[in-house]
Amino acid sequence: MTPIQDGTIGSVVVVGTGLIGTSVALALRQRGVRVYLADRDAGAVRLARELGAGEEWTPGATADLAVIAVPPQFVARQLLDLQKNGAARCYTDVASVKALPVAQAEELGCDLTSFVPGHPLAGRERSGPAAARADLFLGRPWALCPIAETSAEAVQTVRELVALCGGNAVTVEAAEHDRAVAVISHAPHVTAAAVAARLAEASETALGLSGQGVRDVTRIAAGDPSLWTGILSGNAVPVAEVLEVVAADLAAAARSLRAFAGEGTAVAEVTDLLARGVVGTGRIPGKHGGPARTYTVVQVVIGDRPGELARLVQAAGETGVNIEDIRLEHAPGLPLGAAELYVQPEAAEGLAEALRERGWQVP
Structure with a gap:
């Protein structure tokens, strides 16, 4: 203490x-x-x-x-x-x-x-x-x-x-705070819930094919509904304003895709939304509140056994490379998965080679 x-x-x-x-x-x-x-x-x-x-x-x-x-x-x-x-x-x-x-x-x-x-x-x-x-x-x-x-x-x-x-x-200031959290927290929770709600009706085939992407998008949707109802009702107008804009973007993307399916026309609205998404993601601050950084992912196959991740982290530490982030993805039906090590781009190749030399399977 x-x-x-x-x-x-x-x-x-x-x-x-x-x-x-x-x-x-x-x-x-x-x-x-x-x-x-x-x-x-x-x-x-x-x-x-x-x-x-x-x-x-x-x-x-x-x-x-x-x-x-x-x-x-x-x-x-x-x-x-x-x-x-x-x-x-x-x-x-x-x-x-x-x-x-x-x-x-x-x-x-x-x-x-x-x-x-x-x-x-x-x-x-x-x-x-x-x-x-x-x-x-x-x-x-x-x-x-x-x-x-x-x-x-x-x-x-x-x-x-x-x-x-x-x-x-x-x-x-309080009102500015509420507008800010509507954008970065409250509306994202509702949109994540909307995506996750589709999974409640999805087929077993679809669920069996799910990977890290859908887990990333829906992770926060697992929060307590009663708790979040209180939060959202307390910030109702700012959240509603953000959701209305998000809904408009999604509706425009849906119209564009339907037009493409029927007539083969351009999907400019979809491209525009995806491009703006890249810009927005790039504005999220990086570690310690600094500028956003783009990391390279070194993927390593690991067994689903106790201590395996610890062994990998120790092996990576021995190379002198700083691991910025780690994510795990399990292989459905198999006793193994993939650890994604996020590192500075200039360090990726050296880390991958060093891990291979230590017996790790690096695709």
Whole structure:
């Protein structure tokens, strides 16, 4: 456990022991912060405690900071209740929608001077305390959306929280935040769900032919529907605007393909959409928030056995080549698969040859 260095946060109340709340608690515990846990679900609190996330909170105890980790529509009411109990000197939340909680907090008459709306942009497809990880926020952006009334002390305290969890604080206005996450998170989740929904009706033949591509596109669609319904309804208009544009692009592509099938005409709309997709993908920041990089993939055949991937990583490390990313694809019906090692283009050929010399099958 790494102790706090010159910090003002000695104790934190985490309300909501789901994935994000418990991950915050675990990260703080690793830094020596005393963490109190609260949740309407006693079982979730019990599991979070067993994972080492903290101790159960007794109303009346006061902490330096309260972290509200509940769905967006419940943030303001929870904030008001905590402030009435004097739970902490500063407050923040981790909901993925910001304008709604702020507006509701104003309507309820919450003390906005001590409240810093926040949103760590990190997560997993799995939910609940069992999925929590202390390193979930390492290097990830953490949006902070202070309003005019927010005090400098509260902002500094929450920035300290972000640093303790290993995140990178990014200050952004609440409405701008909501428009941004509609594009990069909320609408993509809905579109992934739309693609994945087609698989529910797909034939066994189609599913048997599925590869990494469909897994990549649909991965995030495995999220909890009830949780995501709350998120999407809290950011309804910005998400709807993005989905309408996406739907228009898809409709134009469909019309173009039908025209081509019937008359053999050009599919300019499809080409244009694909080209814009390449441009958009290229704008996604690379590692550590730097410029996007194009990596070369070195594919290695590996057996589906315990320790095989570890052996491959060790062999690659012995070559001195930095592995930027790794993806696995299993061969249906066979006890083997392919590991895709993403490396700098100039290192690919040398890595492939070195792995072959060590006995690995590199196509």
